[in-house]
Amino acid sequence: MSSGEFGSMQFVVLSGPSGVGKSTIVDRLIRESPVRLVKSVSATTRAPRKNEVDGQDYYFLSLDEFTRRRLAGEFLECAEVHTSGKWYGTLKSEIHRAAALGGWALLEIDVQGARQIVDNFPQALTIFISTPSEADFERRLRDRGTESEEAIQKRLATARAELAEAGSYRFQVVNDDLAQTLSEITRILLEWKDKA
Ligand code: 5GP
Numbered sequence: 420m421s422s423g424e425f426g427s428m429q430f431v432v433l434s435g436p437s438g439v440g441k442s443t444i445v446d447r448l449i450r451e452s453p454v455r456l457v458k459s460v461s462a463t464t465r466a467p468r469k470n471e472v473d474g475q476d477y478y479f480l481s482l483d484e485f486t487r488r489r490l491a492g493e494f495l496e497c498a499e500v501h502t503s504g505k506w507y508g509t510l511k512s513e514i515h516r517a518a519a520l521g522g523w524a525l526l527e528i529d530v531q532g533a534r535q536i537v538d539n540f541p542q543a544l545t546i547f548i549s550t551p552s553e554a555d556f557e558r559r560l561r562d563r564g565t566e567s568e569e570a571i572q573k574r575l576a577t578a579r580a581e582l583a584e585a586g587s588y589r590f591q592v593v594n595d596d597l598a599q600t601l602s603e604i605t606r607i608l609l610e611w612k613d614k615a
Pocket of ligand 1: 461462500527530533
């Protein structure tokens with residue numbers, strides 16, 4: 420895939436371990452960022468959760484439909500996400516939709532998807548959101564008191580693997596305090612816009 424078709428389009432990729440508060444950050448950025456951002460709605464083969472709306476939270480596709488569209492080259496990136504065995508991907512049409520709305524597409528995707536983007540689109544702005552420290556992350560998990568020891572260990576192992584990828588992102592932001600994280604990301608966006 421070449422960046423040609425998307426050469427003049429800008430997108431922002433956000434990744435980070437689950438439980439790091441990514442969805443809150445995405446929602447706030449969509450509403451408050453001084454650089455207009457449009458949330459890219461991913462496609463997935465997983466079933467909708469309660470309260471999730473097709474076309475809003477995800478495009479929920481059957482595996483057949485996902486595969487057909489993947490083979491037809493409709494995805495900018497896609498990956499089978501380790502933890503669930505389900506497919507997730509960003510449709511190229513989402514980038515066009517954001518551009519038509521006069522904004523940059525904001526992609527909240529996993530590290531495999533981000534790697535594909537970095538390889539193909541040098542203009543992409545990639546940001547990794549991490550936790551203050553593993554000890555802190557573990558304490559937060561335990562304080563919630565909702566998970567078994569086994570589940571906690573699984574989450575820690577996943578987080579460790581994801582954190583190991585952080586270095587391949589252009590920017591890393593530690594989500595210690597939400598307000599501070601948002602202002603740090605805003606600063607990065609404005610700088611990037613100036614350079615574009
Ligand atoms: P969930 O099923 O909890 O909504 O998402 C699970 C994981 O899928 C998250 O780590 C999220 O970053 C990743 N994900 C969501 N959409 C995409 C996508 O379009 N592409 C890729 N590569 N990963 C995605």
